[in-house]
Amino acid sequence: MQRVGAKFVRIMSFKPADTEDKTPPEVFRRVGEVTRMFCDAGLQPVHENCMNYGGMSWRHGLELLEKCPGLKWVFDTGNPMLNFDRSKPKPWPRQDAWEFWEHIRDHVVHIHVKDATYVPSKNDCDYNYPGQGQGRVRDILQDAFGRGYDAGISIEPHIAVVFHDPSVKAGAQDMFDSYVRYGRELEKMIAEIKGRRSLTAT
Numbered sequence: 001m002q003r004v005g006a007k008f009v010r011i012m013s014f015k016p017a018d019t020e021d022k023t024p025p026e027v028f029r030r031v032g033e034v035t036r037m038f039c040d041a042g043l044q045p046v047h048e049n050c051m052n053y054g055g056m057s058w059r060h061g062l063e064l065l066e067k068c069p070g071l072k073w074v075f076d077t078g079n080p081m082l083n084f085d086r087s088k089p090k091p092w093p094r095q096d097a098w099e100f101w102e103h104i105r106d107h108v109v110h111i112h113v114k115d116a117t118y119v120p121s122k123n124d125c126d127y128n129y130p131g132q133g134q135g136r137v138r139d140i141l142q143d144a145f146g147r148g149y150d151a152g153i154s155i156e157p158h159i160a161v162v163f164h165d166p167s168v169k170a171g172a173q174d175m176f177d178s179y180v181r182y183g184r185e186l187e188k189m190i191a192e193i194k195g196r197r198s199l200t201a202t
Helices: 024-040 060-067 097-107 137-146 173-194
Strands: 008-011 044-049 072-074 108-113 115-117 122-127 151-154
Touching: 008 024, 024 044, 024 060, 044 060, 044 108, 044 122, 060 072, 060 097, 072 097, 097 108, 097 137, 108 137, 137 173, 151 173
Parallel strands: 008 044, 044 072, 072 108, 108 151
Antiparallel strands: 115 122
């Protein structure tokens, strides 16, 4: 990473059991140790709100940040709908993307755009183009830019295929086309938010 000039390394905080709602001290110890190792090397570790202890709710995320000094956050707009809010009474509700963002945003150094809609009948999510799901992508980006955010934004479409679901198949051209369309739609949204003409507009 030092050789190529990379600044951030994304890390995770292990996957909790389905019934867990508290982060074990060992997780803080291990994530804290990894965080110190990267920081000592001049690299910034960033934790993603995914299916891990730090992603169990925004409260769990803040607790992880508090107990692992030096750690920062990469916020995935689509992951809240995939996760239960384990800080609330059972039966746990699905997380709210805006609520998570609002509490974690001061620690975010990278935004990862995915959008999805939770479908109760499937007990799963349908993935959407940015702004078409429950990820509050437009609101989050508008808020971020309004607060002076000027860091990285990446995409994880999950439209043609989902990398961790081998049952979803698509041809190479379909994957390419969906990825390009996703990027262009996000670029258009950002241009609208910032009040300027999209670079890809013709």
